[in-house]
Amino acid sequence: MQQSAFRKNLLWLHTWVGFTAGLAMLFLAVTGGVLVMRPHFEDLLNRDLVTAATCAAPLPIDRAMAIAQAAHPGNLDSVELTPGKPSSIAVKFDNKDYVYVDPCSGRVNGVQNQYGGFYGAFDYLHRFRWIDNGKQIAGVMNALVLVFLVLGGVILWWPKSRAAVKGALTFNTRLPGIARTLNLHRVIGAWAAAFLLAMSFTALPLSFDWARAALSFVVQSPVDNREAPPPPAHPEKGKRLTIDQLWTRAKADAPGIQWVAIHLPKGRNPAVEFEILQRGMPHREAKSYLYLDGVTGRVLKFSPYRTGTSLGRKVYLYFLAVHSGLIFGIPYQLLLMLACFSVPVQAYSGFSPYIRKQLRKGAKGGLPLKVVAKTVEADSITSFELAHPRGKVLPAFSAGSHIDLTIAPGLTRQYSLCNDPKETHRYLVAVLREDEGRGGSVRMHEEVEEGDVLQAGGPRNHFPLAHGAEKTLLIAGGIGITPILCMAERLANIGADFALHYCVRSLDQAAFADRIRGSSFAGRTHFHVSAERGRLNVTSLLRQQPPGTHVYVCGPNRLIDDVVETARALGWDEGRIHREYFAAAHRDTANDKPFALKIASSGLVIEVPKDRSVVEALAAHGIDIPTSCGDGVCGTCLTRVLEGEVEHRDMLLSPEERAKNDQFTPCCSRSAGQLLVLDL
Numbered sequence: 039m040q041q042s043a044f045r046k047n048l049l050w051l052h053t054w055v056g057f058t059a060g061l062a063m064l065f066l067a068v069t070g071g072v073l074v075m076r077p078h079f080e081d082l083l084n085r086d087l088v089t090a091a092t093c094a095a096p097l098p099i100d101r102a103m104a105i106a107q108a109a110h111p112g113n114l115d116s117v118e119l120t121p122g123k124p125s126s127i128a129v130k131f132d133n134k135d136y137v138y139v140d141p142c143s144g145r146v147n148g149v150q151n152q153y154g155g156f157y158g159a160f161d162y163l164h165r166f167r168w169i170d171n172g173k174q175i176a177g178v179m180n181a182l183v184l185v186f187l188v189l190g191g192v193i194l195w196w197p198k199s200r201a202a203v204k205g206a207l208t209f210n211t212r213l214p215g216i217a218r219t220l221n222l223h224r225v226i227g228a229w230a231a232a233f234l235l236a237m238s239f240t241a242l243p244l245s246f247d248w249a250r251a252a253l254s255f256v257v258q259s260p261v262d263n264r265e266a267p268p269p270p271a272h273p274e275k276g277k278r279l280t281i282d283q284l285w286t287r288a289k290a291d292a293p294g295i296q297w298v299a300i301h302l303p304k305g306r307n308p309a310v311e312f313e314i315l316q317r318g319m320p321h322r323e324a325k326s327y328l329y330l331d332g333v334t335g336r337v338l339k340f341s342p343y344r345t346g347t348s349l350g351r352k353v354y355l356y357f358l359a360v361h362s363g364l365i366f367g368i369p370y371q372l373l374l375m376l377a378c379f380s381v382p383v384q385a386y387s388g389f390s391p392y393i394r395k396q397l398r399k400g401a402k403g404g405l406p407l408k409v410v411a412k413t414v415e416a417d418s419i420t421s422f423e424l425a426h427p428r429g430k431v432l433p434a435f436s437a438g439s440h441i442d443l444t445i446a447p448g449l450t451r452q453y454s455l456c457n458d459p460k461e462t463h464r465y466l467v468a469v470l471r472e473d474e475g476r477g478g479s480v481r482m483h484e485e486v487e488e489g490d491v492l493q494a495g496g497p498r499n500h501f502p503l504a505h506g507a508e509k510t511l512l513i514a515g516g517i518g519i520t521p522i523l524c525m526a527e528r529l530a531n532i533g534a535d536f537a538l539h540y541c542v543r544s545l546d547q548a549a550f551a552d553r554i555r556g557s558s559f560a561g562r563t564h565f566h567v568s569a570e571r572g573r574l575n576v577t578s579l580l581r582q583q584p585p586g587t588h589v590y591v592c593g594p595n596r597l598i599d600d601v602v603e604t605a606r607a608l609g610w611d612e613g614r615i616h617r618e619y620f621a622a623a624h625r626d627t628a629n630d631k632p633f634a635l636k637i638a639s640s641g642l643v644i645e646v647p648k649d650r651s652v653v654e655a656l657a658a659h660g661i662d663i664p665t666s667c668g669d670g671v672c673g674t675c676l677t678r679v680l681e682g683e684v685e686h687r688d689m690l691l692s693p694e695e696r697a698k699n700d701q702f703t704p705c706c707s708r709s710a711g712q713l714l715v716l717d718l
Contacts, residue, residue, distance in 0.1 A: 048190050055187055063381065068381070069164035071379045073160055080156075090126045090147075091143070096142060099127065099285060100280050102129065106139050110149055115302065117299070118136075126141065135150070136152065207229070209221060219386075220391050220717075221638075230376070253353060257353055260350050267309065267339040272308060287335050287337075288300075288314070292316060294316045296315045298313065300313075313327060321356070363375075404495075405494045405495065406427055407426065409488050418547075423464055424464060425463060432463065438525060439499040442495035443494050455467060455521075455524055458527040459524060460527075503590075507614075508586035513593075514541065515594050515598075517549065518592035522590065539566060539574060542566070542568070548565065586614075633713065635715075636713060638717050652705075661718060665705050675704050676703055677703075681715035682709055684709065685708045686707050
């Protein structure tokens with residue numbers, strides 16, 4: 039039970055973090071997935087800005103800076119170069135605008151902000167730059183996702199045995215509806231978990247001071263050892279060297295420069311910082327830092343990445359490279375991008391089943407119905423005319439449908455609709471009082487009065503008409519007239535060939551007799567009163583029917599079984615035999631065996647003892663399934679089965695529906711094997 043409570047709570051957290059922080063993670067994942075491939079495509083997208091012709095005598099850097107400042111007045115910040123590559127000189131201003139100057143022609147290729155252009159815009163969005171402390175907000179989202187979405191999802195997914203691992207990693211296209219969506223959610227989550235964990239975990243030191251401090255403590259080395267040297271002392275009017283002269287010195291001190299950002303002096307401090315990426319470094323964040331005196335050219339400080347960077351700093355930069363996809367090359371970047379783009383799929387496959395289940399729950403109840411009329415129709419049979427309290431149009435229904443009617447808290451019963459399906463302003467049900475029943479019919483007769491408002495579920499149909507039949511034979515017994523009468527109304531409306539046979543003990547027990555005699559199908563109706571002429575001769579009646587006839591029967595089990603068994607004996611195929619039971623037949627449970635249930639959404643495994651129903655076993659673990667009849671007659675508890683073989687004991691499903699083995703009634707049916715996996 040403790041494990042069950044843990045998994046239940048974890049699933050709740052997993053779901054609601056997904057609905058909240060998960061939306062922010064979706065945003066981060068999509069923008070991050072785009073940025074992963076930035077090193078390969080940014081120059082291509084910005085080729086008009088960054089590319090330049092090759093020339094023997096490129097412009098001096100100082101000249102390029104002057105051209106940039108003439109084109110874009112403002113305070114210069116830095117200059118970026120890519121030696122050995124035919125690229126423009128990028129001059130950055132303190133408002134983060136870049137002016138791109140062709141080093142051969144001196145032409146300005148264009149101006150673009152650091153967060154402009156395709157990748158710049160995604161970088162701006164990914165880092166939450168438009169929000170104060172956006173980096174911390176993104177970090178919180180990552181932390182929540184790391185704990186409750188990725189780690190929680192892995193725990194909920196984890197197979198119970200090694201043999202189950204393969205199945206847990208394989209997408210099963212044969213699963214139906216919600217089950218297939220949940221299977222997609224788990225499989226993609228399992229494959230992408232390692233990369234999402236890597237991205238979420240490595241993002242923590244990038245976002246939080248406490249995470250950087252923890253990293254420094256673990257490796258016993260400072261994370262940031264990039265302290266600039268103290269400014270050199272010079273006379274105020276000391277003449278400064280040109281950037282080109284300093285650049286020449288920098289190339290001598292740090293050979294093999296692949297990329298460099300030259301940060302210009304600020305204020306009276308003449309120091310010039312060179313942020314250098316040398317060839318052969320493990321990743322693009324493995325940079326060296328050189329500080330030169332802008333007046334004398336003297337080296338103030340040089341921190342090569344390999345020898346001048348602390349272990350803590352290297353680990354931090356490694357985290358940054360792993361998070362950004364700047365390591366391990368294109369294969370890792372492609373996998374990281376796929377993992378990022380799996381998050382929208384995860385969002386859909388996680389949210390969709392939950393929303394659909396909530397909508398499905400909502401569809402089962404919540405329809406208020408006012409008792410407009412209460413009429414005695416026959417001995418012990420009373421009809422109830424129901425309408426919306428404010429006169430609204432009611433949900434449409436088809437012949438054979440029923441509604442779930444809540445008579446009192448915790449007391450719901452199913453009643454067939456017996457009015458014309460064309461009517462949209464009312465529902466009509468009839469209730470047979472059964473003093474030895476479970477109390478629903480007695481309360482309807484004694485306590486429900488005109489003017490009362492009851493809650494109902496929308497119409498459902500487990501006993502539908504097969505339109506297009508050459509002939510239809512309707513057989514009703516007692517209260518079984520309720521769905522049959524609705525069918526007769528429908529068949530009469532469409533001009534179909536049909537006959538109605540109504541079996542009762544006596545005429546005072548024949549509900550709706552006057553309505554039937556005054557109907558358009560009165561000439562097709564035959565009353566069979568057993569007290570006067572004996573029971574209906576089912577064999578003779580069925581033998582008289584032309585080929586292709588469909589038979590529909592509803593009433594006492596004895597009548598239904600007689601019709602079904604006779605039709606089968608006469609060679610009628612199952613597709614032409616339709617029945618609806620009001621009560622289940624007696625079942626022998628002496629040989630029932632225990633089995634296990636697995637809940638697909640959480641992976642929870644529940645043992646079902648031989649003397650308990652599936653509904654009872656689920657309720658013991660806090661999983662409530664709506665039920666009513668308890669005998670597999672009404673269909674209220676009908677539940678989808680994903681795996682396992684069902685031992686059907688209901689009176690609801692047709693042979694074809696049972697053969698599909700994809701749904702069952704947990705109030706009475708059981709597993710024919712050791713395990714059933716349910717879509718819950």
